[in-house]
Structure formats: structure tokens, C-alpha cells
Amino acid sequence: MSSLLVDNIGELVTNDPSAGGQRPLGVRRDAALLVEEGRVAWLGPARDAPAADRRIDAEGAAVLPGFVDSHAHLVFAGDRAAEFAARMAGQPYTGGGIRTTVGATRAASDDELRATVRRLRGEAMRQGTTTMEIKSGYGLTVADEARSLRIAAEVSEETTFLGAHVVPAEYADRPDDYVGLVCGPMLAAAAPHARWIDVFCERGAFDVDHARAILACGQAVGLGVRVHANQLGPGPGVQLGVELGAASVDHCTHLTDADVDALAGSTTTEWLSGPPTNTVATLLPGAEFSTRSPYPDARRLLDAGVTVALATDCNPGSSYTSSMPFCVALAVREMGMTPAEAVWAATAGGARALRRDDVGVLRPGARADLMILDAPSHLHLAYRPGVPLIREVLHNGVPQCRP
Amino acid sequence: MSSLLVDNIGELVTNDPSAGGQRPLGVRRDAALLVEEGRVAWLGPARDAPAADRRIDAEGAAVLPGFVDSHAHLVFAGDRAAEFAARMAGQPYTGGGIRTTVGATRAASDDELRATVRRLRGEAMRQGTTTMEIKSGYGLTVADEARSLRIAAEVSEETTFLGAHVVPAEYADRPDDYVGLVCGPMLAAAAPHARWIDVFCERGAFDVDHARAILACGQAVGLGVRVHANQLGPGPGVQLGVELGAASVDHCTHLTDADVDALAGSTTTEWLSGPPTNTVATLLPGAEFSTRSPYPDARRLLDAGVTVALATDCNPGSSYTSSMPFCVALAVREMGMTPAEAVWAATAGGARALRRDDVGVLRPGARADLMILDAPSHLHLAYRPGVPLIREVLHNGVPQCRP
Numbered sequence: 001m002s003s004l005l006v007d008n009i010g011e012l013v014t015n016d017p018s019a020g021g022q023r024p025l026g027v028r029r030d031a032a033l034l035v036e037e038g039r040v041a042w043l044g045p046a047r048d049a050p051a052a053d054r055r056i057d058a059e060g061a062a063v064l065p066g067f068v069d070s071h072a073h074l075v076f077a078g079d080r081a082a083e084f085a086a087r088m089a090g091q092p093y094t095g096g097g098i099r100t101t102v103g104a105t106r107a108a109s110d111d112e113l114r115a116t117v118r119r120l121r122g123e124a125m126r127q128g129t130t131t132m133e134i135k136s137g138y139g140l141t142v143a144d145e146a147r148s149l150r151i152a153a154e155v156s157e158e159t160t161f162l163g164a165h166v167v168p169a170e171y172a173d174r175p176d177d178y179v180g181l182v183c184g185p186m187l188a189a190a191a192p193h194a195r196w197i198d199v200f201c202e203r204g205a206f207d208v209d210h211a212r213a214i215l216a217c218g219q220a221v222g223l224g225v226r227v228h229a230n231q232l233g234p235g236p237g238v239q240l241g242v243e244l245g246a247a248s249v250d251h252c253t254h255l256t257d258a259d260v261d262a263l264a265g266s267t268t269t270e271w272l273s274g275p276p277t278n279t280v281a282t283l284l285p286g287a288e289f290s291t292r293s294p295y296p297d298a299r300r301l302l303d304a305g306v307t308v309a310l311a312t313d314c315n316p317g318s319s320y321t322s323s324m325p326f327c328v329a330l331a332v333r334e335m336g337m338t339p340a341e342a343v344w345a346a347t348a349g350g351a352r353a354l355r356r357d358d359v360g361v362l363r364p365g366a367r368a369d370l371m372i373l374d375a376p377s378h379l380h381l382a383y384r385p386g387v388p389l390i391r392e393v394l395h396n397g398v399p400q401c402r403p
Numbered sequence: 404m405s406s407l408l409v410d411n412i413g414e415l416v417t418n419d420p421s422a423g424g425q426r427p428l429g430v431r432r433d434a435a436l437l438v439e440e441g442r443v444a445w446l447g448p449a450r451d452a453p454a455a456d457r458r459i460d461a462e463g464a465a466v467l468p469g470f471v472d473s474h475a476h477l478v479f480a481g482d483r484a485a486e487f488a489a490r491m492a493g494q495p496y497t498g499g500g501i502r503t504t505v506g507a508t509r510a511a512s513d514d515e516l517r518a519t520v521r522r523l524r525g526e527a528m529r530q531g532t533t534t535m536e537i538k539s540g541y542g543l544t545v546a547d548e549a550r551s552l553r554i555a556a557e558v559s560e561e562t563t564f565l566g567a568h569v570v571p572a573e574y575a576d577r578p579d580d581y582v583g584l585v586c587g588p589m590l591a592a593a594a595p596h597a598r599w600i601d602v603f604c605e606r607g608a609f610d611v612d613h614a615r616a617i618l619a620c621g622q623a624v625g626l627g628v629r630v631h632a633n634q635l636g637p638g639p640g641v642q643l644g645v646e647l648g649a650a651s652v653d654h655c656t657h658l659t660d661a662d663v664d665a666l667a668g669s670t671t672t673e674w675l676s677g678p679p680t681n682t683v684a685t686l687l688p689g690a691e692f693s694t695r696s697p698y699p700d701a702r703r704l705l706d707a708g709v710t711v712a713l714a715t716d717c718n719p720g721s722s723y724t725s726s727m728p729f730c731v732a733l734a735v736r737e738m739g740m741t742p743a744e745a746v747w748a749a750t751a752g753g754a755r756a757l758r759r760d761d762v763g764v765l766r767p768g769a770r771a772d773l774m775i776l777d778a779p780s781h782l783h784l785a786y787r788p789g790v791p792l793i794r795e796v797l798h799n800g801v802p803q804c805r806p
Contacts, residue, residue: 081782085742088735088785123777123790289736289788326789332491333692339488374526379484382491385692386729387526388791 004035004368004397005052010060010376012043015348016363024344025378033063035368038396042364056392056399062377064343066130066369066393067324068350068360070158071250071282071311074117075148076138078104080316084290093232093291097317098138098166105138105148114151120314121155124322125400128390130369131350131359133311135198137162142186149193158354160196160226161187164206164214179210183217196247197223201237208236215244224355230254231287242266242279248309248353250282253296263306280353282309283345285330286319298345299336309349310342329385339382368397407438407771407800408455413463413779415446418751419766427747428781436466438771441799445767459795459802465780467746469533469772469796470727471753471763473561474653474685474714477523478516478551479541481507483719487693496694497607497635500720501541501569508541508551517554523717524558527725528803531793533772534753534762536714538601540565545589552596561757563599563629564590567609567617582613586620599650600626604640611639618647627758633657634690645669645682651712651756653685656699666709683756685712686748688733689722701748702739712752713745732788742785771800 012031019026032049034042042050083097105113117134124132134156136148145163152159163182171178187197197218201211205228215225225244229237231251238259241249249263266279281301288295301308310327313319321327324346331342351360358367372392373380380389393400415434422429435452437445445453486500508516520537527535537559539551548566555562566585574581590600600621604614608631618628628647632640634654641662644652652666669682684704691698704711713730716722724730727749734745754763761770775795776783783792796803 079779079786081780081786084786085782089741127791286788289732290786292736320783320787321789322787323789329692329789333695338492376482377484379488380723383482383484383487383693384723384725385689386724386726386732386789388530 002053003041004054004056005032005049006035006056006058006063006370006372007032007046007049008060009033009046009058009063011062011378012362013062013064013343013378014043014363015065015344015361019363025340033362033370035394035397038368040362040364040366040368043362056372058372060376061391062373062375062380064371064373064378065347065360065362066371066395067128067346068131068354068356069124069129069311069324070133070248070309070350070353071284071313072132072134073137073313073315074120074134075113075136075152076101076105076116076316077108077112078316079320083317087291093293093318099169101138101316102140102168106141106144110147110151113148114154117151117155120322124314125393125395126390127323127325127388128371128393129322129324130393130395131158131354131356132156133158133160133354135160135162136190137165140165140168142181142189145186146189146193149190153193157195159194160198161190161194161218161223162198162200163187163190164199164211166200166205175210179213182214187217187221191221191223194223196226198226198228200228201240202228202232202235208240211237211240212244219244226250230259238262246279247277247355248280248282250311251284251287251296252281252301253288253293260300260304260306263301264304277352277355278307280307280309280349282311282353283331283335284311284313284319285327285335286321287313289330290319290321295334297336298331302337302341307349307352308345309353310345311350325381325389326386328381332382339379343378343381368394370394405456406444407457407459408435408452409438409459409461409466409773409775410435410449410452411463412436412449412461412466414465414781415765416465416467416746416781417446417766418468418747418764422766427751428743436765436773438797438800441771443765443767443769443771446765459775461775463779464794465776465778465783467774467776467781468750468763468765469774469798470531470749471534471757471759472527472532472714472727473536473651473712473753473756474687474716475535476538476540476716476718477520478537478539478555479504479508479519479719480511480515481719482723486720490694496696496721502572504541504719505543505571509544509547513550513554516551517557520554520558523725527717528796528798529793530726530728530791531774531796532725532727533796533798534561534757534759535559536561536563536757538563538565539593540568543568543571545584545592548589549592549596552593556596560598562597563601564593564597564621564626565601565603566590566593567602567614569603569608578613582616585617590620590624594624594626597626599629601629601631603631604643605631605635605638611643614640614643615647622647629653633662641665649682650680650758651683651685653714654687654690654699655684655704656691656696663703663707663709666704667707680755680758681710683710683712683752685714685756686734686738687714687716687722688730688737689724690716692733693722693724698737700739701734705740705744710752710755711748712756713748714753728784728792729789731784735785742782746781746784771797773797
């Protein structure tokens, strides 16, 4: 396989603390990076760059690890633009609209679902997202959850079974039966296509006992745990996630001191070989933006020592953005993060939330997943909000924008 | 000249109330639009579309008038990313950093300034901005203001002399002398390259007497009036603008009831032939986003009958965004506008703020300045925040993205 040198990098964000430079980003100046066989083979000062078969001139721009978007719902049909417009005219978000999308998703063909997944995955890739978790959760039948995950797995290795997104209308008066379905035949059909299991633990969705039962069933068949928790109000989801050794609890908009303490104290040694890892708090500011809700307090979490990730929550109801740069800008404006903390959370933080150490970082051996900005510094992702600043993306070492 | 048909338009936003459809956008469904000699020659139902030499298939997407960004500062050198990062860590915005950019701008060559203007103008064009006002105001010497406007006029017919941006350091203890310079030799050198005159009327910049004197001098040589007003606190700028028949007062973040009444009651019959036109309130939410300031209350203005425009305020200090879609999304989230009101304000509203009736509207005779979205409806500009949704832009009938 041929080698590729990315040269003339003004600012290289490595997220590798051993690289020296400023923490947490491990920034190198005047750098170059060599790609071989889809991996980072070397990086260092531009003046020491080895020869290569091909070369990309970064023209002094900033180069960063590709974004790791650890929370997205891409398998659905229809959109909810009208519901969005009504909400902006004053109607509150309750999560009830999920069932609208469930109906459209069940009615769609595989090819329609596949086209939407690929369109959104491509859109995100052009915005720098080289790893993207994709959840099921708009099928809510055995067959529709299984096909959702099968289609998701065509474009991502990070797939999550979210049969417990809401209780579908046909089970509205017998939620215990639905939990039985999720833990039984639905999990059996979904698990071959999934790495993770997730539950929406919230008033109006699943209570803590149901959530615990479902997550335990998933763990028993080898799935890692994630939880939608504490989005719409305080609740037991975050502490349940920590109790079960979840890789991530997501949303974290309404937290008590006990929730923050639990996250800060989290360590786990289960299911994944390697060093103990903690439960990440994944914040999804696109959801607060698009539901006009108060933002989570990232500063409080960071100051308590919690690992924070940023993700899009891309979905047609509450956050129809695929833009990680937008989430970075919101996190800085609204959630008390510095630009460096937000960029780290959107790259290395997302990788931690997926228990990955081969993405979200640029060092020899890591995946050659990176982006070249139309800007000299990572600061511009927050400093230039809304502007498409991603000039080129390499995924597994392959240019995605100008191949 | 050849004709070009844009066909298969799912939703055509015309901003033409005589087109029928929903107000204020004058939406047509299943439409087509014919371009000849850079103008709209015809629009109507797709089934009635005339033959044409070339065709663009909109594939059912939404087509809108190009954005009219009526407030941007593109002629500068350097950036202020470090100042931005410091502000996000808690330092307030005072406007004092403008002098940093003045120093860098004076030190730059014409070609350096030209490269920045063209880079940002191109970036905005790819995001749908087909008309973009450009101000001077980082030169603040006779020669530097004149060359700033000369360079701006290379890419825009909407150029604004803003010699009264701040009092430069060398005149700090004799502002009267600086006002004399602005009204005398600086105006004489600037006016041949400018359509408008503007003043930053704010504590720390120019007081109301200086602002009135400068604007009157500009009017006397045929320039139209615009005012930076009421950004950082309450002040006389808005009422001064109305008094002088300004086309627009910009920022309007801190308004009294008297200010709102003055805007709502504004009519003018001066300087521009044609029907009486009022003073537009141009809101710049990118500035509030990037200075972490409270947003202006668009709802209050709209409910009072004031004409509202949205613009980027693109500049390296307080709002380094060139993205009109981002401003639309912010206006809906933060300023009480509906998606339709925000889209109107970013297109037709901007045209009103520049006293133009040939842009910001799609009807026979108007400029063929339009954008094709990667979305079926204008709602998606707010519903899908941060996502680059502009698939193609026509400027004077010429495709800009995939020529």
C-alpha cells in the first residue's frame, strides 16, 4: 500500500499527552504526519518528514483527529420539520414525537432507510466525523430493530441497540410485556448487529427497574452499556449507568450533586480488557438548542473531574444536526467549556465514550482519521461558528472530500 | 445569452406577496424558474416550464432567494482568536480590540487585504450569500480607508465608509480633530468607492453629536446612512438613525420603548427615488453569540411592525461568522422569530436594509440570485443548525458551486 504524507501542518492537535505541547490537546507546531496502511505511521517536525508516495500540503492549516460522534440516531424515515416549527412557536418538547418517526420508519423500505443513513453519514463525514455511533430505536419490533441495526452496521462498527427508546403505542398499556419482548426475541435478533445496548431512562420512557433489567440482559450477551439519562428532568439514569459500568451516560442536563459525584468516582473493570475505564458524561447541546431547553453545565462536570464527551444526538425530532463543529461552538458559548476542552471532548472524549483508543488521537499506530481545517487553529471551530471549516477529511487514510 | 431552467423545485420561496402562497415567503410548490441574461425571466408551475438551453434539476429541493447580508466587515488583516478564547474564559467584550485589527490592517499590503476579502466573500457565497455589504473601518487613515473601500468595491457594489468605527489611538485625546478628518479628506477619498456611510454610535466610540455630524457630511455627498446603534447598552443611535432617514440601524440589542416606537413610525422620502421606505432594524445575532451577550428581542420589534433584517456582522473581533444559515438558526432559537420570519429577514429584509428591490426576491425582472438547498423546505435552515445545507448558488444566473 502506498504512503501518504500530510505536510506543512501549522498546528497538529494530537490529543496525545505524551507528545508534549499544551494539554489536553498535545499540540505540535510545524508538523507532518505519515499515513501507511490506513494508520498513522509517523508524526513529527515537518523538517524531519520522511519521503512518501503522495503528499497533501496542509498549507499551514490546523490538522485534528477526526470527530468521534458517539451518539446519533440515523435510521429513520420522514422528518419532523413541522413539529420543530410548532415547538419554536412555543410548544414544549416531551419526546412524544418519537412515535411519529416510528410509524414512518416501519413503513419505509430497507432501501429508503439505507439512503437516509448513507446521506447523513456522508454529510457528517464531510464535516469531519470519522467515527459515528448509530442507534436503532425507531423500529420497535423485532424485525424493524434488527433491520435498523443491519443497515447501520453497513456504515459503522459502532452500532447500538435501542429497542428501549420508547414503549410503542401497541404496548402502551402493558410496558412489562414490551420489556419482555426487548429482552427476549428483539435482543436475540439485534445483538448480532450491535456492539452496545442503550435505554432511554426518563419519565415517559423507561423507569429505572425496566432500564436495569434491559441493560443487564444486553450485558449478559456481551453488549456494552450506554444510557440516555437525565435529559428532561432529574432521575436515576446517571447513577444506574455508573452502577452498571456504562461506557457513557448521555444528555446529563439535570444532575444532582450525587450524580456528579457518582460520575467522578466511576471506575469499571468489566467486559472490556485493558485498563479500568470510567463512565463518560456525553453532552448533546444540539438537543438543547433545538428544543430551546437549558444547557447542561459542562464546567461543573469538568471541575469535578468527570470525563466529558460532545456528540450531535443527530435525530429528526430533537436535534437534526450532524455538525460536530456546531456542537463545539455551542459547548463554548453555552456550557462553560474552553475551545480546547470542547475540541478534546468532540474527539478524544467521544473515543472514551466508545471505549476506543485507536481513534480521537493521532499517534503512531492510531487510525489515520483526521481533518484539515480551512483555518490555522482549532480555536476557529468555536471562533467561526456555523462556517464550514473542514477542508479535507482522511478516514482510514483515504481522502474523503477531494479524492 | 443562453437560458437556464431550474426545474423540479419542491418549494420555491419567492418573497413576492403577489405570488400568492404563504406570507411572508410567497411559497410556490412544484415550481420552475427560468433565467435569462442574469435575471429571472419567468417562474411558475413546473408543468408549464418553457424550454431552455440548459437545465438544473433541483430534485424536489427548496429554492430560495440568495441571502442578502447587509452588514459585514471583511477588509482587515490578522485574526483575534486568542482574544476570543480569553473572552470565552470570562473577559468582557468592550470593542477595544478593534484597534488591534487597525494596526494589522494598516501594516498589510493591498494584496493581503484583497486575499482576505476574496476568501471570505467566496466562503459566504458558498453558503448562499449573493449580496454582501462590506464596510471599511479598520484603516482609519485617509489612505487606508480609501484602499479598504477600493478593494471592497472589487467584489461588492454595496460598500460602506466606516471611518467612524472607533477613534484611532493617535487621536485618542482629540476626537474632534478625528471627526474633522473623517468629514474632510477621508470622506473625500472614500466617497468615490462607497454607497453608504456608517458610524459606530456607542459609549467608547462616537457620541451622538459626532455621529450626527459625520452622517450629515456623508449625506451631503450623496451617501446613504446606516448606524451601528444600541449594541452594548441603551443610547441615542437608533433614534438618530430614524431622524436621519437611515436605511438601517444595526445591532439594536438594547432598545427602549421610544426606540421601538421610532423604528415602527419611521418613513422617509429622502435621497432615494421611489416609494417611501422605512428604517430597518438589522439584528446581528452572531455578535451576541460570540461575545456571550444577551440577544436582541426580534419578537418585540416584529410585533411593533418594525422591518427586521438579519446579517452576520462578519468581523474578526466580535462575530467571525460568514454564515447566514447560522444567523437564521440563532434568530429562531434565541430571538423569538419563526423560521419563515427569519428566512425573510435574511433575504428580503437584508434587501430592504440596502434599499434594494432587485435582490432578496424571486420574480420576473429580479436578479437571478438564488440557492438550492440540500433540503425540501426553508424550515431546514433552522431545523438543521450548523449543517452546510446549500447545495448550489446562482449569482447573476451563474452557478457558483458546480459551474
